[in-house]
Amino acid sequence: MSTSKSNKRTVLVTGATGGLGTAMCKKLYTDGYTVVGNYHTEEKAKKWMEQMKSEGYPIELFYGDVSDYESAGKMIANIEAKYGHIDTLVNNAGITRDGRLLNMKVEDWHAVINTNLNSVFNCTRQVIQGMIDRNFGRIINISSVNGQRGQFGQTNYSAAKAGMHGFTKSLSMEVAKYGVTVNTISPGYIGTDMVMAVPEKVLNQIVAQVPMGRLGGTHEVAHLVSFLASEETSFITGANYSINGGQHVY
Numbered sequence: 001m002s003t004s005k006s007n008k009r010t011v012l013v014t015g016a017t018g019g020l021g022t023a024m025c026k027k028l029y030t031d032g033y034t035v036v037g038n039y040h041t042e043e044k045a046k047k048w049m050e051q052m053k054s055e056g057y058p059i060e061l062f063y064g065d066v067s068d069y070e071s072a073g074k075m076i077a078n079i080e081a082k083y084g085h086i087d088t089l090v091n092n093a094g095i096t097r098d099g100r101l102l103n104m105k106v107e108d109w110h111a112v113i114n115t116n117l118n119s120v121f122n123c124t125r126q127v128i129q130g131m132i133d134r135n136f137g138r139i140i141n142i143s144s145v146n147g148q149r150g151q152f153g154q155t156n157y158s159a160a161k162a163g164m165h166g167f168t169k170s171l172s173m174e175v176a177k178y179g180v181t182v183n184t185i186s187p188g189y190i191g192t193d194m195v196m197a198v199p200e201k202v203l204n205q206i207v208a209q210v211p212m213g214r215l216g217g218t219h220e221v222a223h224l225v226s227f228l229a230s231e232e233t234s235f236i237t238g239a240n241y242s243i244n245g246g247q248h249v250y
C-alpha cells in the first residue's frame with residue numbers, strides 16, 4: 001500500500017502500462033505527485049488501472065497514440081480538462097523492432113522512429129507553452145544506453161534514442177530562462193518485458209558485459225525520474241543521466 005504525500009504538481013507518464021512506466025507511476029504517486037498515465041491498448045489499460053487501484057495507486061490512464069500529433073493533442077486536452085495543467089511530462093513510451101538493417105522492413109524503421117522519437121515532439125510541443133507561461137516545467141525523456149553506444153540489431157531504436165539527446169540539449173537551451181528543465185535518462189538493460197524478449201543467449205552475453213552483473217530494477221529508474229521531477233533539481237537541464245550498472249561509462 002502506498003503512502004502518498006501531498007504535492008500540487010501533476011505528472012504525465014506516457015507508455016504508463018509498461019514495466020518502466022508502471023514503476024514510475026508508483027514512485028511518483030508515493031512521492032505525492034498527481035499522476036496520470038497514457039495508454040495505447042484498451043484492454044491492457046483497464047486491467048492496469050484495476051490492479052494499480054488494488055495496490056493503492058488510483059492512477060487514471062488516458063488514451064493517446066503518441067506517435068500521432070493529433071491523437072497526442074487530444075489526450076493532453078482531455079487530461080488538462082480534468083486535472084488542470086501538466087507540470088511534468090515523462091516521455092517514456094517506446095517500442096523495439098529489432099533486426100539487422102540488412103533485413104529491416106520500412107515499417108519497422110518508421111514504427112520505431114514515430115513511437116520513440118516523433119512522440120517526444122508530439123507531446124512536448126503541446127505542453128511546453130503552458131510550462132513557459134507558468135514558469136515551471138519538467139520534461140524527462142527516457143532514452144537508452146543503446147542511444148549512446150549503439151547496439152547490433154537496433155539501427156532504428158538507437159537512432160531514435162540518440163535523437164532524444166539532441167532534442168533534450170536543444171530544447172533545454174530554449175526554455176531554461178522560463179523555469180523549464182529538460183533532461184534525458186538513459187537506462188541500460190532493465191528487467192522489463194521488452195528486455196526479457198531479447199533471446200536468452202543474447203541477453204546473457206549482454207549481462208556478462210555489465211560490471212554489476214545484473215539487470216537493473218524498474219524502481220531504480222523510477223527513483224531517478226522522481227528526482228528529476230522535483231523542485232530542487234531546478235538548476236539541472238540539458239543533462240543525460242546514465243543508469244546502466246556500468247555497462248557504458250564515458
Ligand code: CAA
Pocket residue numbers: 096098099100103143144145146151152153154157187188189190194195198199202206
Ligand atoms: N555482434 C556481432 N555480431 C553479431 C551479434 C552481435 N551482437 N549478434 C549477432 N551477430 C552475428 C551472428 O553471429 C551472425 O553471424 P554469422 O552470420 O556470421 O553467423 C549474424 O550476426 C546473424 O545473427 P542472427 O542470425 O542472430 O541475426 P538476426 O538478424 O536473426 O538477429 C538480432 C539479430 C535480432 C539483432 C538479435 O541478435 C537480437 O535480438 N539482439 C538483441 C538486440 C538487443 O539488445 N535489443 C535490446 C532490446 S531491449 C531494449 O532496447 C531496451 C534498452 O533500451 C536497453
